[in-house]
Structure formats: C-alpha cells, structure tokens
Amino acid sequence: MPQLSDDCFAHGGGAMTIDEALALFRARVAPVAETEAVSLAEADGRVLAADIHAHTALPPFDNSAVDGYAVRHADLTPDRDSRLAVVDRLQAGDAAGTLAPGTAVRIFTGAPMPAGADTVYMQEDVEARDGIAILPPGLARGANRRPAGEEIAAGAMALPAGTRLRPQEIALAAGIGLDRLTVRRRLRVAIFSTGNELVEPGAVRGPAQVFDTNRLLLAGLLGRLGIAVSDLGILRDEPAGLAAALRAAAADHDLVLTTGGVSTGEADHVKPAVEASGRLDVWRFAIKPGRPLALGTVAGTAFCGLPGNPVAVYVTFTHIVRGLIAALGGETWRRPRPMAARAGFNHKKRLGRTEFVRVTLADGPDGIPVATRFAIEGAAVIRSLTETDALMVLPDATERVSRGDLVGIVPIAGLA
Ligand SMILES: Nc1nc2c(c(=O)[nH]1)N[C@H]1C(S)=C(S)[C@@H](COP(=O)(O)OP(=O)(O)OC[C@H]3O[C@@H](n4cnc5c(N)ncnc54)[C@H](O)[C@@H]3O)O[C@H]1N2
Ligand code: MOO
Numbered sequence: 516m517p518q519l520s521d522d523c524f525a526h527g528g529g530a531m532t533i534d535e536a537l538a539l540f541r542a543r544v545a546p547v548a549e550t551e552a553v554s555l556a557e558a559d560g561r562v563l564a565a566d567i568h569a570h571t572a573l574p575p576f577d578n579s580a581v582d583g584y585a586v587r588h589a590d591l592t593p594d595r596d597s598r599l600a601v602v603d604r605l606q607a608g609d610a611a612g613t614l615a616p617g618t619a620v621r622i623f624t625g626a627p628m629p630a631g632a633d634t635v636y637m638q639e640d641v642e643a644r645d646g647i648a649i650l651p652p653g654l655a656r657g658a659n660r661r662p663a664g665e666e667i668a669a670g671a672m673a674l675p676a677g678t679r680l681r682p683q684e685i686a687l688a689a690g691i692g693l694d695r696l697t698v699r700r701r702l703r704v705a706i707f708s709t710g711n712e713l714v715e716p717g718a719v720r721g722p723a724q725v726f727d728t729n730r731l732l733l734a735g736l737l738g739r740l741g742i743a744v745s746d747l748g749i750l751r752d753e754p755a756g757l758a759a760a761l762r763a764a765a766a767d768h769d770l771v772l773t774t775g776g777v778s779t780g781e782a783d784h785v786k787p788a789v790e791a792s793g794r795l796d797v798w799r800f801a802i803k804p805g806r807p808l809a810l811g812t813v814a815g816t817a818f819c820g821l822p823g824n825p826v827a828v829y830v831t832f833t834h835i836v837r838g839l840i841a842a843l844g845g846e847t848w849r850r851p852r853p854m855a856a857r858a859g860f861n862h863k864k865r866l867g868r869t870e871f872v873r874v875t876l877a878d879g880p881d882g883i884p885v886a887t888r889f890a891i892e893g894a895a896v897i898r899s900l901t902e903t904d905a906l907m908v909l910p911d912a913t914e915r916v917s918r919g920d921l922v923g924i925v926p927i928a929g930l931a
Contacts, residue, residue: 518815519543519544519545519812519815519816519817520543520812521793521794521812522794523543523544523812523817524539524543524794524796524798524810524811524812525794525796526539526796526798529799530799530800530801530867530868531798531799531800531801532800532801532869532911533800533802533834533835533850533869534850536798536800536835536838537835537838537850540838540839540841540842541838541842544817544839544842544843546699546842546843546844546845546846547699547700547702547769547843547844547845549699549700550564550565550697550698550699550700551697551698551700552695552696552697552698553695553696553698554694554695555685555688555689555693555694555695555696558680558685558688558696558698559680559681559682559685559741560679560680560681560739560740560741561679561680561696561698561699561701561741562677562678562679562680562698562699562844562845562846563674563675563676563677563678563679563680563696563697563698564676564697564698564699564845565676565697566672566674566675566676567672567673567674567675567688567691567693567696568670568671568672568673569667569668569669569670569671569672569673569691570669570670570691570692570693571669571691571692572663572664572667572668572669573664573665573666573667573673573687573690573691574661574662574663574664574665574666575663576611576627576628576663577627577628577660577661577662577663578607578625578626578627578628578660578661579605579622579623579624579625579626579628579635579659579660579661580624580635580659580660580661581624581635581637581638581659582622582623582624582637582638583622583635583636583637583638583640583641583659584599584601584619584620584621584622584635584636584638584641584643584648584650585605585614585619585620585622585628585629585632585634585635586599586614586619586620586632586633586634586635586636586648586650587614587616587631587632587633587634588633588634588654588656588657590616590617590618591634591650591652591654592652593652594652595652596649596650596651596652597649597650597652598647598648598649598650599617599618599619599647599648599650600617600618600619600646600647600648601618601619601620601621601643601646601647601648602615602618602619602620603620603621603629604620604621604622605620605621605622605623605626605627605629606623606626607623607624607625607626608625608626609626609627610627611626611627611628611629611630612629612630613629613630613631614629614630614631614632615631616631619648619650620632621643622635628660632660633656633657633660634654634655634656634657634658634659634660635658635659635660636648636650636654636658636659637659640654666690667691673687673688673691674687674688675847676845677845677846677847678846678847679740679846679848680696680698699844699845699846701741701742701743702740702742702743702769702770702840702843702844703742703743703745703767703768703769703770704737704742704743704744704745704768704769704770704771704772704840705744705745705747705764705765705768705770705771705772706730706733706734706737706744706745706746706747706771706772706773707730707747707748707749707750707760707761707764707771707772707773707774708727708729708730708748708749708750708773708774708775709749709750709752709757709773709774709775709776709783709784709785709823710749710752710775710776710823711751711752712724712725713725713726713727713749713775714726714727714749715727715749716728716731727749728825728897729774729775729821729823729825729828730746730748730749730774732825732828732829732832733772733774733821733828733832734746735931736829736832736833736931737840739931740840740844742840745764745768747760747764750773750785752784753784754784754787754788757784757785757788758787758788758791758792761785761788761789761792761813761818762792762813762814764813764816765792765793765813765814765815765816765818766814766816768816769816769817769843770816770817770818770819770839770840770843771813771816771817771818771819772818772819772820772821772836773785773818773819773820773821774820774821774822774823774828775821775822775823776820776823777797777807777808777809777820777821777822777823785809785820786809789809789811789813789818789820790811792813792814793811793812793813793814793815793818794811794812795809795810795811795818795820796809796810796811797809797810798810800831800835801867801868801869801911802830802831802834802868802869802870802871803864803865803868803869803870803871803894804822804824804826804827804830804871804894805822805827805830805831805834805835805871805894806822806827807822808820808821808822808831808835810839817839817843819836819839821836822894824893824894824895825894825895825897825900826873826893826894826895826896826897826899826900827894829900829930830871830906833851833930833931834850834851834871838850851925851929851930852925853908853922853923853924853925854923854924854925854926855883855921855922855923855924856874856876856879856883856884856885856886856905856907856921856922856923856924857879857883857884857885857886857919857920857921857922858885858886858907858916858917858918858919858920858922859874859877859885859886859887859888859918860886860887860888860916860918861915861916861917861918862888862909862915862916863914863915864909864913864914864915864916865914866911866912866913866914867911868911869908869909869910869911870907870908870909871906871907871908871909872888872889872892872906872907872909873888873889873899873900873903873905873906873907874886874887874888874889874903874904874905874906874907874924875887875889875902875903875904875905876904876905876924883921884924886905886907886922886924888907889902889903900927903927904926904927904928905924905925905926905927906924906925906927906930907922907923907924908922908923908924908925909922910923
C-alpha cells in the first residue's frame with residue numbers, strides 16, 4: 516500500500532476550490548509502485564506505467580490511401596491528360612517492386628507504394644482502357660500516399676506514462692507492434708455507507724429509514740475505472756466497531772471511501788474513528804452540491820468521507836475524488852473541461868462558490884445547445900442525474916445567469 520504521511524491532506528483552512536484540491540493531490544500523493552505486464556486484450560482501462568516509444572514506424576512503409584493508380588508525378592503532363600501504360604497490380608499485402616519511368620501501377624488501399632512512385636490517382640478520376648490509364652492534370656505530388664512514419668516515426672513517443680488506456684490507445688499500441696504493456700496495478704478501494712437510517716435495498720425498511728443508494732453509486736463509478744472494489748456494507752454509529760472496520764479496510768486497500776456524516780463533523784463517529792488511527796482534515800469546498808468533504812489517513816492509507824446526499828456524492832466523486840484516484844493510480848488526469856451552452860433559464864447564485872446545476876440539452880437555433888434546469892434542485896434528488904444530460908458549471912465569480920447567456924456544461928456521459 517502507498518504510505519501517506521499523516522498530514523498529507525492538511526491545508527490552511529478556508530474553503531477549497533476544486534483546482535486547489537487537485538493540485539494538492541498531485542503534489543502530495545505518491546502513486547502505487549507495483550506494476551504488471553498485461554496483454555493488449557486485458558489493457559482496457561489500465562494506466563500505463565512507463566512511456567511507450569514506437570519500435571516500428573506507423574505506417575511501417577509508404578502505402579496507398581486509395582484504390583487507384585500509382586504514378587511518378589514527374590511523368591505527368593502539367594496541363595492536359597497523361598496516358599500511362601498500366602504494368603502491374605498491387606494489393607494490400609503484396610510486396611512492392613519498382614515503378615518503371617513512364618508507367619502506372621494499378622494499386623489498392625494499403626498496398627505498398629512501388630519504389631519510384633510518389634502519387635496515387637483515385638480510380639474514380641481515371642479512365643482505364645486497353646491497359647492504358649488516362650490521368651487528368653492537376654493532382655498534387657504525393658496525393659493519396661501515406662508515407663512511412665507519417666503517424667509515428669520509429670523511436671518517437673507513442674503514449675506517455677500515466678495514460679489511462681482506452682480502446683483507441685490499445686489500437687495504437689497494436690499498430691506499432693506491441694502485444695503487452697506495463698501498467699500500474701489496479702487500485703483497491705473499500706467503500707462503506709454510514710448512518711443508522713440506512714437499510715439495504717430490498718430489505719424491510721423501518722418508518723424513518725431509507726434504502727442505501729450511495730454504495731451502489733460509488734461501486735459503479737469505481738468499477739468503471741477498473742478499480743477492485745470491496746463493498747464493506749453499512750456502518751452503524753458505534754465508534755468502536757467503526758474504528759476497527761476502518762483500520763481493517765486500511766490494511767489492504769489504497770483508499771477507504773465513506774458517505775454521510777461529514778456535514779458538521781461532530782455527531783459523526785467517523786471523525787474520531789479516523790483520528791484514532793491517523794488524522795482527519797475536513798475540507799469545506801466552495802461548491803454546491805458537495806460542500807463538506809473529509810480527507811485523512813488511516814494507518815497511512817488515504818481516507819475520504821463524502822457527503823451523504825447522492826448528488827453530492829456524484830459531484831464530489833467525479834470532480835474531486837477522481838483526482839485523488841488519478842494521483843494514487845499514477846494517472847495523468849484533467850478535470851472535466853466545460854463546453855459551451857446557453858442557459859434556458861434565469862438563475863441567481865451565491866458569489867464565491869461553484870454551482871453544478873443539472874440540465875437537459877436541446878438543439879439551439881444557432882447550433883449551441885440550450886440547457887434547461889431539472890425541476891427539483893436538491894442534492895438528494897437522484898433523478899436529477901438520471902433524467903439530465905449535463906452539469907452546468909457556474910463559476911465562483913458568477914452571481915446570476917440570464918436566459919440566453921453562454922455558460923459551461925460538462926456532459927454526464929463523459930463523467931460516468
Ligand atoms: N445545518 C446544516 N445542515 C446541513 C449542511 C450544513 O452545512 N449545515 N449541509 C447540508 C449538505 S450540503 C449536505 S450534502 C448534507 C451532508 O450531510 P452529511 O454528509 O453529514 O450526510 P448525512 O447527514 O449523513 O446525510 C445527508 C442525507 O443523505 C442521506 N444519505 C446518507 N447516506 C446515504 C446513503 N448511503 N444512501 C442514501 N441516502 C443517504 C441521509 O439520509 C440524509 O438525508 O448535510 C446538509 N445539512
Ligand atoms: O453540498 Mo450538499 O453536499 O449540497 O448536498
């Protein structure tokens with residue numbers, strides 16, 4: 516397990532911004548050291564542990580980008596049709612020969628360019644009759660040819676360490692001839708819910724009880740990041756049991772996450788339980804929802820207590836905890852960057868905090884989507900995440916938004 520110092524999450528007090536928190540994680544949290552080699556088929560979602568350089572250039576040889584006719588540009592007549600004898604035929608996979616001056620070769624997409632040929636006519640532009648290709652003037656030298664190394668030269672960097680591998684990165688690794696990649700080991704994260712009011716979904720519910728939604732929310736968000744999740748259930752408000760459960764989880768996980776019980780930090784037994792084996796720093800974030808977040812260490816393992824409201828869990832996870840996971844996992848990660856939309860409503864907010872308003876997007880008359888706010892605003896309303904498309908991110912310095920204003924939105928599809 517990565518051993519963090521007790522004061523890893525200490526800060527000067529006052530409300531934190533998301534960017535300050537992310538910078539602090541990057542500066543103070545060391546990634547897990549262990550790595551493993553995995554096949555490309557197993558690499559999806561894993562984090563590259565070292566830079567990948569291309570041993571093989573991509574493409575590995577000059578080849579044709581189209582089905583057509585390969586020629587030497589110098590053989591073409593600049594201002595009228597050229598007529599060249601078609602002397603050979605090259606399909607993808609055929610070995611290339613040499614193009615004799617004054618001739619053309621029938622060539623197909625992906626076939627190697629014969630030595631001497633530098634330009635390819637698309638077959639749609641060519642009339643071919645009796646073994647002669649009639650080639651119109653005006654095609655630029657090098658047209659429709661993919662030069663060797665156009666995408667990556669041999670020896671050049673293909674993928675930097677810290678990349679979370681998606682199918683497109685795995686395809687690139689395959690393209691340069693790799694079959695295994697060295698990745699960081701999977702993070703192990705333990706999750707608990709806290710609160711006497713919680714019961715398992717499907718269980719018999721007392722009159723003042725609610726079904727636990729947050730563990731499934733967190734397990735899914737973590738699982739999508741390729742993390743090995745240990746679901747350790749609901750913790751009741753029993754200090755001794757809580758402390759023991761946290762210590763046990765800390766021993767074989769990289770991060771322990773809880774939800775609930777962080778708003779004031781006093782009625783809550785999580786705080787003393789964490790402090791008994793490490794240290795707890797409660798951070799106030801200048802965001803809504805998601806104001807309180809507890810960060811600390813239990814026996815050298817990172818601990819993070821998220822607020823209890825499900826939408827606050829979602830926002831703090833996707834914007835803050837996600838950065839901590841990146842730091843622990845050795846991943847280069849950037850906070851979701853908002854894109855432009857227009858507000859479809861008027862809204863007043865408090866200065867000095869960032870608000871995440873759940874919105875639905877519709878096509879706007881000028882091509883910019885128009886964002887409509889979900890009808891119920893509270894951080895407890897899970898439907899505000901299931902029935903919307905995006906989080907509208909209203910920055911600290913914004914005090915009001917008027918219908919038609921340009922605003923930033925982060926699509927929920929890009930978050931989880
Ligand atoms: N006087 C104040 N009250 C509250 C403040 C405040 O600043 N001053 N902050 C509000 C905000 S914002 C939030 S968020 C919540 C955060 O409270 P806690 O993190 O201490 O969470 P709880 O009180 O335990 O729960 C809040 C809410 O969420 C429900 N909950 C909790 N866990 C789950 C779960 N696993 N599944 C489903 N629902 C859960 C819980 O029943 C409560 O309704 O505090 C506000 N109050
Ligand atoms: O900020 Mo609370 O975290 O709104 O739901």
